[in-house]
Amino acid sequence: MFVETLIIGNGFAGRSVAHGLKGPCLIVERGEKFNIFERRARFNAMEKADRHDALIRRSYESKHAFNVPEELPPDCASDYILVDGGCSNHWGGLSFRLSQAMFEQKVEAFRWPFDFQTIQPYYREAEQLLRISADPRDPDERNPLTEIKGTERWHEALSPFFPQAYIGAQAHNLSMEQVEGQGLCMGAGDCELCPMDAKTRSLHIRAQARVLNEVLVERLRFEGGKAVEAICHTPRGPLSIRFDRVIIAAHGVESLKLLWKSDLPAEVPQAFMGRYCQDHAVAELACRLPQAKIPFFQVNTAAQVVIPELSGELDGIEYTTLGLMTPGNDAALAGSLDLDKLNDWAIRESLEDLAGTLSLYILLEIPPQWDVSLFYEGGGVRMDSDGYHGNKHRYDAVIEAIYTKMETLGAIPVRAAEQLHYRDAFGTHHLVGMLNMSAGDNAVVGADFRLKGSDNVYIAGSSLFPRCGSRNPTVTVVALARMLADQLNDHA
Numbered sequence: 001m002f003v004e005t006l007i008i009g010n011g012f013a014g015r016s017v018a019h020g021l022k023g024p025c026l027i028v029e030r031g032e033k034f035n036i037f038e039r040r041a042r043f044n045a046m047e048k049a050d051r052h053d054a055l056i057r058r059s060y061e062s063k064h065a066f067n068v069p070e071e072l073p074p075d076c077a078s079d080y081i082l083v084d085g086g087c088s089n090h091w092g093g094l095s096f097r098l099s100q101a102m103f104e105q106k107v108e109a110f111r112w113p114f115d116f117q118t119i120q121p122y123y124r125e126a127e128q129l130l131r132i133s134a135d136p137r138d139p140d141e142r143n144p145l146t147e148i149k150g151t152e153r154w155h156e157a158l159s160p161f162f163p164q165a166y167i168g169a170q171a172h173n174l175s176m177e178q179v180e181g182q183g184l185c186m187g188a189g190d191c192e193l194c195p196m197d198a199k200t201r202s203l204h205i206r207a208q209a210r211v212l213n214e215v216l217v218e219r220l221r222f223e224g225g226k227a228v229e230a231i232c233h234t235p236r237g238p239l240s241i242r243f244d245r246v247i248i249a250a251h252g253v254e255s256l257k258l259l260w261k262s263d264l265p266a267e268v269p270q271a272f273m274g275r276y277c278q279d280h281a282v283a284e285l286a287c288r289l290p291q292a293k294i295p296f297f298q299v300n301t302a303a304q305v306v307i308p309e310l311s312g313e314l315d316g317i318e319y320t321t322l323g324l325m326t327p328g329n330d331a332a333l334a335g336s337l338d339l340d341k342l343n344d345w346a347i348r349e350s351l352e353d354l355a356g357t358l359s360l361y362i363l364l365e366i367p368p369q370w371d372v373s374l375f376y377e378g379g380g381v382r383m384d385s386d387g388y389h390g391n392k393h394r395y396d397a398v399i400e401a402i403y404t405k406m407e408t409l410g411a412i413p414v415r416a417a418e419q420l421h422y423r424d425a426f427g428t429h430h431l432v433g434m435l436n437m438s439a440g441d442n443a444v445v446g447a448d449f450r451l452k453g454s455d456n457v458y459i460a461g462s463s464l465f466p467r468c469g470s471r472n473p474t475v476t477v478v479a480l481a482r483m484l485a486d487q488l489n490d491h492a
């Protein structure tokens with residue numbers, strides 16, 4: 001089989017490139033097609049003996065033995081799935097642009113090869129493709145398809161403390177004909193396997209490309225600097241696909257693995273492949289907002305509130321604080337309860353304190369300088385996380401800074417609810433970096449998205465990011481994929 005352009009992976013990255021490319025292309029995808037409602041039924045039928053997120057992941061498992069993801073070490077809580085569309089089914093839909101500061105990084109080795117203004121038009125396109133619903137107060141220069149309804153109640157409750165707070169944008173499965181409201185989203189809060197299929201998935205992005213499912217690309221064969229053939233494995237036996245150019249969009253670990261298994265030209269900077277892996281570490285905190293009545297469940301979508309006043313950068317670590325829109329856990333509520341008030345029979349007043357308890361989820365950047373790395377050994381992917389463990393103590397100062405900010409703004413920290421997950425492990429399923437396109441000599445991929453040392457291998461996806469910061473990556477993944485498609489069209 002011969003194709004002009006071969007795309008490996010049918011997730012957001014691969015499909016967004018295909019959406020923008022002029023001319024024919026073929027997407028190969030190792031995962032099988034599936035019905036999302038059948039997967040939801042599978043989840044409902046499961047004995048609820050394991051963690052909710054682990055059960056959701058199991059519901060997505062592929063039927064093929066060749067689609068078992070690499071097992072990452074216990075101190076990395078991130079993972080991924082290998083069905084048609086990959087993690088672009090499983091994601092939560094929280095949609096951010098990266099902060100401008102990420103594009104103003106001084107150190108070349110971690111600097112993006114273009115500036116913040118260059119990516120803006122692609123962000124706008126990505127937000128349309130992902131069908132973003134946003135808060136009218138969203139500070140980024142958003143291009144949402146619709147507004148999230150019910151945001152005013154949240155602004156009202158939080159503004160005495162956090163006047164800049166806004167509801168984080170969400171990607172909704174809206175049809176172009178019906179762009180009002182949140183589509184089918186009823187705020188069920190189970191976005192990772194939505195019972196209504198109301199969150200945007202990669203298959204909702206239209207692309208003219210033909211998709212060949214259940215085709216695993218094992219490796220690429222090169223002739224000199226040019227990749228000429230994808231050696232594939234399918235349930236029906238081996239398959240060879242020859243091509244003019246190939247775009248690898250197989251998500252962080254698998255894109256890397258595919259390259260490691262290929263006979264790469266000597267000029268490819270292999271020493272930097274797998275380095276600067278960035279994900280996010282997490283802490284959970286809580287605070288009490290005196291006299292506030294937080295309107296839990298009062299927007300018709302499952303979302304989080306972004307609190308700029310409790311976000312920022314310290315010691316080279318960007319952090320973003322999200323307020324949860326569901327009531328606090330037992331520790332947060334117990335920590336908010338004033339027993340003296342209760343003992344004085346101020347029952348109503350002390351119960352009202354609970355209505356002002358806000359749980360917080362802190363996304364902490366793992367800076368690329370910490371050099372968490374993946375490498376390939378004994379036929380499997382391994383991780384070196386020493387750089388993380390040697391530096392994670394720095395997060396303690398970030399947490400203290402957040403507490404200080406709270407107090408300055410009149411919020412009362414509920415320290416009893418503190419959960420510093422970062423001390424044990426990291427990982428929010430954002431496998432970023434590893435095939436970086438930095439402006440420095442350590443870049444593996446050029447500003448033209450081409451694997452250095454190759455003539456015709458292009459990379460799409462979050463592995464390109466020289467620096468991610470503390471924000472979720474998918475809007476940027478889609479924006480970059482559109483930028484890549486434009487460059488290839490211009491080149492043609």
Ligand SMILES: Cc1cc2nc3c(=O)[nH]c(=O)nc-3n(C[C@H](O)[C@H](O)[C@H](O)COP(=O)(O)OP(=O)(O)OC[C@H]3O[C@@H](n4cnc5c(N)ncnc54)[C@H](O)[C@@H]3O)c2cc1C
Binds near residue numbers: 088
């Ligand atoms: C639980 C969870 C929650 C998340 N929540 C958010 C969120 O709220 N906001 C956010 O911005 N991001 C979130 N993410 C991250 C988001 O899912 C990813 O950024 C996004 O899906 C990446 O898209 P992709 O196309 O690069 O990868 P994928 O969507 O994983 O697509 C890669 C595709 O390549 C296929 N493939 C892999 N190897 C091969 C091969 N060798 N041959 C053929 N095909 C191959 C895979 O089967 C897969 O379909 C979350 C991720 C997870 C897992």
